Amino acid sequence: MNIEKWQSQIRKGTLEFIILLTLRKEEFYGYELIKKIKSTIEIETSEGTIYPILTRLKTLAYVTTRWDNPESGMPRKYYKITNEGNKMLSLMTAEWKSYSGSINRLIED
Amino acid sequence: METANFFKDPNSVKIWDSYFRRVSNELRLLDKETADDMSAEIKSHLWQSFEESYQGDEVSALLNAVEKLGEPEDFLRKNVAEILIESGTRRFSIISITKGLLVNIGTGLKNLILSFLFFTGYLFVLAFGILSFVKIFYPQNVGFFTWDDGRLVVGYTSNPEFSNELLGYWIIPVMLLLSVILYVLLTRLVRLVLSGRNKKLTEG
Numbered sequence: 645m646n647i648e649k650w651q652s653q654i655r656k657g658t659l660e661f662i663i664l665l666t667l668r669k670e671e672f673y674g675y676e677l678i679k680k681i682k683s684t685i686e687i688e689t690s691e692g693t694i695y696p697i698l699t700r701l702k703t704l705a706y707v708t709t710r711w712d713n714p715e716s717g718m719p720r721k722y723y724k725i726t727n728e729g730n731k732m733l734s735l736m737t738a739e740w741k742s743y744s745g746s747i748n749r750l751i752e753d
Numbered sequence: 754m755e756t757a758n759f760f761k762d763p764n765s766v767k768i769w770d771s772y773f774r775r776v777s778n779e780l781r782l783l784d785k786e787t788a789d790d791m792s793a794e795i796k797s798h799l800w801q802s803f804e805e806s807y808q809g810d811e812v813s814a815l816l817n818a819v820e821k822l823g824e825p826e827d828f829l830r831k832n833v834a835e836i837l838i839e840s841g842t843r844r845f846s847i848i849s850i851t852k853g854l855l856v857n858i859g860t861g862l863k864n865l866i867l868s869f870l871f872f873t874g875y876l877f878v879l880a881f882g883i884l885s886f887v888k889i890f891y892p893q894n895v896g897f898f899t900w901d902d903g904r905l906v907v908g909y910t911s912n913p914e915f916s917n918e919l920l921g922y923w924i925i926p927v928m929l930l931l932s933v934i935l936y937v938l939l940t941r942l943v944r945l946v947l948s949g950r951n952k953k954l955t956e957g
Contacts, residue, residue: 690827
């Protein structure tokens with residue numbers, strides 16, 4: 645195992661969590677969402693990989709979508725977290741805190 | 754929004770159109786509404802990325818945006834397979850599930866094996882259904898046959914001589930029932946695999 649592969653696995657495995665965290669306060673359209681995520685976390689995969697995840701989150705009813713047609717430029721598809729999504733996010737956050745807490749304790753031992 | 758409306762360089766138009774031909778090709782198995790929705794979202798993304806990269810050279814800015822977005826075959830294929838299988842299992846549509854399984858074949862060894870197993874199962878569903886109709890036209894050749902030497906055939910045999918046929922025309926409802934039961938079981942299993950995958954992904 646090399647560090648790049650491990651980093652990539654962690655980033656890919658937590659992308660759904662990161663998307664829901666980013667959406668919890670405001671709605672974003674796809675491109676804007678990626679930019680927002682990239683401004684806080686380094687993502688090596690192509691930008692397109694976010695769309696299958698957004699589709700899956702919509703299928704699971706964790707997000708809803710709406711199209712907005714600005715007067716100039718292309719229409720934008722906005723994503724908004726649902727109550728179901730917020731419930732899942734709370735569970736994920738609790739799990740993340742518990743798991744990362746355990747790892748931190750192992751590191752400090 | 755047509756590309757001719759916003760690109761000045763014909764090479765940019767070619768790059769854009771070529772990219773969206775590939776997108777359309779990947780989305781061709783989806784219903785029109787879903788495919789149009791996904792294509793419009795990718796167009797919106799690529800255009801905004803292009804606008805941000807643009808500093809006077811259209812082609813460079815567009816190629817840069819395309820590179821960042823990625824190959825449509827890479828990020829759309831698995832997505833299309835999941836949409837087809839999910840909607841197929843929800844609506845009990847064997848056509849949608851079959852399409853999804855066929856797309857799934859190209860997305861990795863594990864998916865290839867899973868698709869093959871489910872596909873074989875659905876072939877049995879079809880075979881049971883067909884056998885019940887064949888019985889009407891070839892009543893002597895379709896049934897539950899046993900021979901004194903221990904041989905047994907459930908289905909079609911071209912040589913039923915010296916056999917005992919146990920079910921008669923009851924083979925028709927039996928085959929239809931088996932077909933329906935297997936179909937429901939397989940479809941639920943596909944849904945279970947899919948939801949397990951979703952659960953695993955959302956649990957990170």
